[in-house]
Amino acid sequence: MDSASIQFLAFGLAAALASNLSRSVVWRSLVLMVASVAFLVLLAQRPVVLLPLGGFLLLGYLGLVMMQRGLHRLLVSSILAVVFAYIWLKKYTFLPDGIFLHSPYFTLGLSYIFFRVLHLLIDAGEGHERRVGIGGYLLYTLNFTTFLSGPIQRYDEFARDQFAEQPIGLGPRMIGLQAERIVRGFFKVNVLGTLFHAFQEDALAQLFQPLPPSQLLSAAIRLAVVYPLFLYCNFSGYIDIVIALARLMRLNLPENFNRPFSAASFLDFWNRWHMTLSGWLKTYVYNPLSIALMRRISSVGMQPLIGVFCFFVTFFLIGIWHGRTSEFVFFGILQGSGVSINKLWQIGLTRAIGRKGYQSLAKNPLYAASSRGLTYAWFSFTLFWFWADWTQIRGVFAALTGPQWSGVWLTVWIGAAVVLASWESLRAALLSIKTSSGPVLTNRYSRVIFASALGLAAFCITGLLNQPAPGIVYKAF
Amino acid sequence: MTSAEPPVSKRDWILLPALSLLTIGVIVCAVEISARILFAESKTTTLKCLVVNDPSTGVRAIPNTACTQKIAESKLVTYSINSCGHRAGMECGPKAPGVYRIVMVGSSYNYGMWVPREQSFAALLPEELSRRTGRKVELYNEAMQWGTPHSVDLRFDEVLAARPDMILWPITPMDIGSVDEVLPWVGPQANDPKTSMGVWQRVVTALGSKSPSQFVADVWARIASDLNKTRSVLLLQHAIFQSQSQFVTQYLMQPEASDYLHSEYSPDFQEHLKSFARYYADVQARADSIGATVVVALLPERAQAAMISMKQWPDGFDPYKLGSEVRSIVTAGGGTYVDVLGEFRSIPNPERNYLPVDGHPTAEGHAIISGLLAQALTDGTAPVLRAAR
Amino acid sequence: MDEAEIYSRLTQIFNDVFDEDDIHVTPQLSAKDVDGWDSLTHIRLIMTVEKAFKVRFSTAEIGKLENVGSLVGLIKART
Numbered sequence: 001m002d003s004a005s006i007q008f009l010a011f012g013l014a015a016a017l018a019s020n021l022s023r024s025v026v027w028r029s030l031v032l033m034v035a036s037v038a039f040l041v042l043l044a045q046r047p048v049v050l051l052p053l054g055g056f057l058l059l060g061y062l063g064l065v066m067m068q069r070g071l072h073r074l075l076v077s078s079i080l081a082v083v084f085a086y087i088w089l090k091k092y093t094f095l096p097d098g099i100f101l102h103s104p105y106f107t108l109g110l111s112y113i114f115f116r117v118l119h120l121l122i123d124a125g126e127g128h129e130r131r132v133g134i135g136g137y138l139l140y141t142l143n144f145t146t147f148l149s150g151p152i153q154r155y156d157e158f159a160r161d162q163f164a165e166q167p168i169g170l171g172p173r174m175i176g177l178q179a180e181r182i183v184r185g186f187f188k189v190n191v192l193g194t195l196f197h198a199f200q201e202d203a204l205a206q207l208f209q210p211l212p213p214s215q216l217l218s219a220a221i222r223l224a225v226v227y228p229l230f231l232y233c234n235f236s237g238y239i240d241i242v243i244a245l246a247r248l249m250r251l252n253l254p255e256n257f258n259r260p261f262s263a264a265s266f267l268d269f270w271n272r273w274h275m276t277l278s279g280w281l282k283t284y285v286y287n288p289l290s291i292a293l294m295r296r297i298s299s300v301g302m303q304p305l306i307g308v309f310c311f312f313v314t315f316f317l318i319g320i321w322h323g324r325t326s327e328f329v330f331f332g333i334l335q336g337s338g339v340s341i342n343k344l345w346q347i348g349l350t351r352a353i354g355r356k357g358y359q360s361l362a363k364n365p366l367y368a369a370s371s372r373g374l375t376y377a378w379f380s381f382t383l384f385w386f387w388a389d390w391t392q393i394r395g396v397f398a399a400l401t402g403p404q405w406s407g408v409w410l411t412v413w414i415g416a417a418v419v420l421a422s423w424e425s426l427r428a429a430l431l432s433i434k435t436s437s438g439p440v441l442t443n444r445y446s447r448v449i450f451a452s453a454l455g456l457a458a459f460c461i462t463g464l465l466n467q468p469a470p471g472i473v474y475k476a477f
Numbered sequence: 478m479t480s481a482e483p484p485v486s487k488r489d490w491i492l493l494p495a496l497s498l499l500t501i502g503v504i505v506c507a508v509e510i511s512a513r514i515l516f517a518e519s520k521t522t523t524l525k526c527l528v529v530n531d532p533s534t535g536v537r538a539i540p541n542t543a544c545t546q547k548i549a550e551s552k553l554v555t556y557s558i559n560s561c562g563h564r565a566g567m568e569c570g571p572k573a574p575g576v577y578r579i580v581m582v583g584s585s586y587n588y589g590m591w592v593p594r595e596q597s598f599a600a601l602l603p604e605e606l607s608r609r610t611g612r613k614v615e616l617y618n619e620a621m622q623w624g625t626p627h628s629v630d631l632r633f634d635e636v637l638a639a640r641p642d643m644i645l646w647p648i649t650p651m652d653i654g655s656v657d658e659v660l661p662w663v664g665p666q667a668n669d670p671k672t673s674m675g676v677w678q679r680v681v682t683a684l685g686s687k688s689p690s691q692f693v694a695d696v697w698a699r700i701a702s703d704l705n706k707t708r709s710v711l712l713l714q715h716a717i718f719q720s721q722s723q724f725v726t727q728y729l730m731q732p733e734a735s736d737y738l739h740s741e742y743s744p745d746f747q748e749h750l751k752s753f754a755r756y757y758a759d760v761q762a763r764a765d766s767i768g769a770t771v772v773v774a775l776l777p778e779r780a781q782a783a784m785i786s787m788k789q790w791p792d793g794f795d796p797y798k799l800g801s802e803v804r805s806i807v808t809a810g811g812g813t814y815v816d817v818l819g820e821f822r823s824i825p826n827p828e829r830n831y832l833p834v835d836g837h838p839t840a841e842g843h844a845i846i847s848g849l850l851a852q853a854l855t856d857g858t859a860p861v862l863r864a865a866r
Numbered sequence: 867m868d869e870a871e872i873y874s875r876l877t878q879i880f881n882d883v884f885d886e887d888d889i890h891v892t893p894q895l896s897a898k899d900v901d902g903w904d905s906l907t908h909i910r911l912i913m914t915v916e917k918a919f920k921v922r923f924s925t926a927e928i929g930k931l932e933n934v935g936s937l938v939g940l941i942k943a944r945t
Binding site for chain 2: 169171172173174176194195197198199201202205206208209210211215444445448449451452453455456460461463464465466467468
């Protein structure tokens with residue numbers, strides 16, 4: 001149930017069917033609550049392991065109630081309490097081992113609940129008029145469609161749909177679109193994700209084999225190239241499924257991906273990858289931190305550097321949110337550095353050739369392709385600290401010499417630049433084939449053909465061949 | 478807040494599902510046709526050269542016959558049987574003076590299934606041993622398809638009649654898994670009650686004896702089993718099983734197939750090992766009566782070879798364990814065990830030397846096995862075969 | 867303060883922050899329509915608007931701004 005499996009699909013579709021038996025707010029909320037609790041119980045298997053999660057939710061709700069009653073002076077301490085509780089429950093390794101609970105307990109979904117709780121707390125602490133009761137709080141935090149891996153939805157958007165007297169429409173066309181999205185998501189996770197994961201594992205195994213240098217180089221390149229593709233298929237595929245299931249329950253969830261490998265800069269990449277995460281941190285970390293610093297440091301010349309610093313902090317936090325060990329601290333440093341260096345480059349280039357000159361350069365196809373390739377290569381590099389531990393990382397990098405690794409990353413950069421630029425051109429060319437009602441490839445007949453092919457492939461790989469698919473990576477965070 | 482969406486036209490209610498079914502039909506047909514071309518099989522099989530219904534001997538070959546067969550993943554291979562009923566590449570009879578004779582027994586790996594005889598390790602090994610020892614070594618191959626330990630024991634008199642100096646018995650995990658079997662299942666038999674029942678009768682019988690969920694699961698298993706026999710599925714498996722990690726992961730999910738790879742064996746597999754010990758003991762005793770050395774080696778199957786090469790596996794598994802068990806049985810019985818499993822650590826992607834779906838070694842795999850056995854037999858483990866200095 | 871006045875003052879603010887003199891401020895205007903409107907200039911813009919209109923926006927309000935129209939709505943609500 002904690003993956004994009006047939007069981008999860010069946011569960012979600014059953015919940016959607018039940019939810020649509022009546023349009024009343026009470027009925028739909030009851031169904032969502034029952035489904036979410038059932039989902040939790042099925043995942044946890046023993047109720048007692050849910051107690052710490054329950055405690056965390058209670059802590060968050062207490063903080064929210066205090067803020068809603070006007071005790072805004074307690075906002076900072078409430079936030080700190082929630083953050084500490086999160087770090088403690090997740091067992092971040094910079095805390096002493098002795099303070100952790102050592103009996104097993106359930107933490108799936110905690111990382112996303114953390115954001116939802118903080119968002120409610122901060123908004124209420126700043127005087128937001130919104131009033132959230134215990135029912136709304138639990139529905140919002142435990143909503144099974146967003147429980148495991150997001151997207152991170154704001155409460156107002158959730159409440160707008162969930163508590164609407166007239167729920168958003170759901171006709172045959174919309175049902176068909178969601179069915180298509182479910183098929184596409186299922187295919188991404190269980191077929192593409194499986195294949196890319198296999199490529200990565202095979203390449204990793206080959207790096208430790210007694211092979212000639214040319215084959216080791218090939219393995220290293222494959223290892224670097226494949227993981228971002230795997231992660232994209234694994235994560236975005238699951239998001240496709242949950243967005244579709246939620247829509248069938250008349251809930252609009254925010255998109256989490258927008259063609260991330262089309263990004264022509266690392267900054268732009270994070271506007272397209274896990275968008276709700278970067279959006280949340282931009283709202284609740286980058287913006288207030290920038291404003292606070294700019295209020296204290298009035299020098300206009302320093303403002304770009306303040307921006308760079310705030311980018312580093314924001315994306316460092318994004319990095320360490322992903323995991324509790326030192327690998328993720330380094331992952332955060334790499335994310336922060338990538339974004340900061342990107343921003344410094346933009347600032348420096350703008351100063352050197354002027355804003356119009358920079359804008360013109362950014363539109364140059366060669367520059368854009370090169371930037372796209374570099375973004376891909378950098379993201380791929382940082383992901384080594386995402387999927388590997390220090391021992392594996394040392395082993396992987398020891399498999400080749402320094403110059404060989406330089407060659408690998410240069411190849412990845414240039415290769416990604418060429419492939420992604422070709423893909424952009426091909427995509428544009430295919431979408432330019434139009435009829436009066438729009439591009440041929442996106443009309444309903446083409447989409448039915450495509451979805452049918454994907455569905456058949458997914459059926460064969462998953463159902464017939466019973467190929468095991470890797471679990472949803474982002475549920476672990 | 479409601480939003481009106483344009484209605485689906487009557488035409489689309491028919492056209493879109495029809496288009497979907499058409500798409501699926503076209504793809505299925507195209508893939509199946511392509512798969513049948515890429516993975517053609519011969520109409521002829523080796524069954525015509527075999528006697529498969531004599532429980533007193535197990536499967537044996539018909540003397541002076543030749544059969545050809547091509548399975549989906551192999552080339553067309555000829556199996557020439559000599560006058561004694563063996564795919565030996567030579568006639569049976571007394572060995573020439575000064576020749577060191579090895580008689581090999583065992584099952585399909587040793588028989589050289591799916592590879593030309595000249596490329597099998599049965600043909601390559603004696604040449605390699607002759608080169609290493611400076612002696613004339615010949616290998617008389619009495620291995621047979623479905624040559625389980627039980628059937629080896631049943632036909633062991635043929636081995637003794639060849640007056641071997643050494644009896645070489647490369648064992649595979651499948652041999653242990655089917656240790657007691659004598660005759661293979663080669664198709665539905667006329668007196669099988671299931672074949673005489675109609676489909677409806679079978680459904681009614683099943684519903685009466687099983688729970689609904691079990692019935693559904695069994696129906697799906699039957700459908701999947703039939704679909705899995707299509708060439709399309711074989712094409713997909715052949716492609717997917719090229720991946721070392723995906724093949725091993727999927728293989729380990731099958732409890733029956735991967736039993737021998739577990740750190741703790743099931744009661745059934747433990748019984749299989751006991752049976753093997755009994756057959757081995759009998760074989761050893763009879764070999765002792767003519768003064769022949771029995772040498773056993775465990776040849777890894779595809780998944781086992783891959784795991785050893787990867788040097789890592791999930792908790793609860795141990796690809797070396799079966800080798801240790803077989804070694805204990807053989808050495809306790811006074812025989813000689815030669816270990817080749819460990820050598821797979823230094824062979825990159827050894828699973829590429831096996832047919833991905835069928836699992837038998839390819840010609841390259843046979844060459845590797847020949848090299849490994851030659852090394853193991855000449856490094857002093859078998860006292861009579863030392864490498865020439 | 868009426869909307870026309872708000873838009874008039876915003877036009878001046880936009881031209882100052884983005885160092886342009888021809889930005890046409892409309893309710894639909896958003897970051898994708900103005901070169902150089904990134905996260906950093908967005909913050910500068912917000913701070914300049916807060917100072918000019920003597921208002922303070924909350925974290926959530928700043929985060930939810932989608933276009934100039936929603937900014938004008940916030941300003942009107944505060945003034």
